[in-house]
Amino acid sequence: MSVPLLDLVAQYREIKDEVLEAIMQVIERQAFIMGAEVPRLETEIARLSHAKHGIACASGTDALLLPLKALDLRPGDEVITTPFTFFATAGTIHNAGGKPVFADIDPATLNITPGAIEAAITPRTRAIVVVHLFGQMAAMEEIGTIASRHGLALIEDGAQSIGARRKIAGAWRMSGELGTVGTLSFFPTKNLGAWGDGGLIVTQDDGLAERLRRLRLHGGSRQYFHEEVGTNSRLDTLQAAVLLAKLPHLQRWTEARKRNAARYTAAFAGHPAVCPPATDPANDHIFHQYTIRVPQRNELQAHLKAKGIGHSIYYPLALHLQPCFAYLGYQRGRFPVAEAAMDSVISLPVYPEMTSRQQDEVIEAVLSFYP
Numbered sequence: 001m002s003v004p005l006l007d008l009v010a011q012y013r014e015i016k017d018e019v020l021e022a023i024m025q026v027i028e029r030q031a032f033i034m035g036a037e038v039p040r041l042e043t044e045i046a047r048l049s050h051a052k053h054g055i056a057c058a059s060g061t062d063a064l065l066l067p068l069k070a071l072d073l074r075p076g077d078e079v080i081t082t083p084f085t086f087f088a089t090a091g092t093i094h095n096a097g098g099k100p101v102f103a104d105i106d107p108a109t110l111n112i113t114p115g116a117i118e119a120a121i122t123p124r125t126r127a128i129v130v131v132h133l134f135g136q137m138a139a140m141e142e143i144g145t146i147a148s149r150h151g152l153a154l155i156e157d158g159a160q161s162i163g164a165r166r167k168i169a170g171a172w173r174m175s176g177e178l179g180t181v182g183t184l185s186f187f188p189t190k191n192l193g194a195w196g197d198g199g200l201i202v203t204q205d206d207g208l209a210e211r212l213r214r215l216r217l218h219g220g221s222r223q224y225f226h227e228e229v230g231t232n233s234r235l236d237t238l239q240a241a242v243l244l245a246k247l248p249h250l251q252r253w254t255e256a257r258k259r260n261a262a263r264y265t266a267a268f269a270g271h272p273a274v275c276p277p278a279t280d281p282a283n284d285h286i287f288h289q290y291t292i293r294v295p296q297r298n299e300l301q302a303h304l305k306a307k308g309i310g311h312s313i314y315y316p317l318a319l320h321l322q323p324c325f326a327y328l329g330y331q332r333g334r335f336p337v338a339e340a341a342m343d344s345v346i347s348l349p350v351y352p353e354m355t356s357r358q359q360d361e362v363i364e365a366v367l368s369f370y371p
């Protein structure tokens, strides 16, 4: 029996009627652009994120790009981020006219560390982009303090962390709640996936929310009048309808992901080779990915492939070593923790619909590789 890394068809079968009904309502009204479902989704996601405003946009990439544009970066302005993330995190810094500056990650959680951020700050630093990697939050309490002490904007890339939370001074704080802005992606493979591209920004800041709403509509708050140059980055009403129909299921899906993760971690506990992911005790981890660290990673990968077990390497080449960022001048060896991670990580199926028989198959395949 083969096990996929993710089975979107299994999810589709379960919720098909609700989602098709929601889509048909949009089609019957022919309200494809900024229909009522868009502000409704914005309100729902803002509430989930403990945020005042939600601004839907065309993708998780644009959810990063628009607030970076709103910083009005000048040539040479620096934005600190992690080298161990999906490309968009740093690509958008470049595309907003900033210079990506990387800072190394924590060997346990693989999230950017407050100490490395602090060490990377210069007089040209304007912002920090934190990524809550694989579904658990970075140390927002310390990073938030650093950002305010240095007067820096703090962007939370929450593409992988919808609904993740962290206990700070005794209270649960959501992904996106504490930053200047928090971003989400609704790429189909994310924990809450659209049937196409989509993204959303949350913020507590009234003025910034207004500006971001303008920037996604060609920089005008009134049609045909433009205060500044923005772009077209709307979320389709059809996608908002899909997401609203799926949203009531998110908590249950997240619980299933956590159960699957706990089952893996119990199975791998104490194993001499397989290192399960570490959860910071302050975090409620939503397991967008279940990522183990292993020796002979590439050989394990071939073994899983031969057995029909879905898997992926997130991420095989840290961003400071990407050819497109050679101009930044980083050399191999500069971020040893990120570089060790890229050579040892492998993500296993953890999707909610996976059966325990399928999971046993994955566990057996991994363990059979290490004698």
Ligand SMILES: *Cc1c(COP(=O)(O)O)cnc(C)c1O
Pocket: 059, 060, 061, 062, 085, 086, 088, 089, 131, 157, 159, 160, 185, 186, 187, 197, 198, 199
């Ligand atoms: C998926 C992802 C993005 C980009 O989202 P898209 O919707 O694909 O544009 C950005 N950052 C991280 C960490 C992601 O995982």
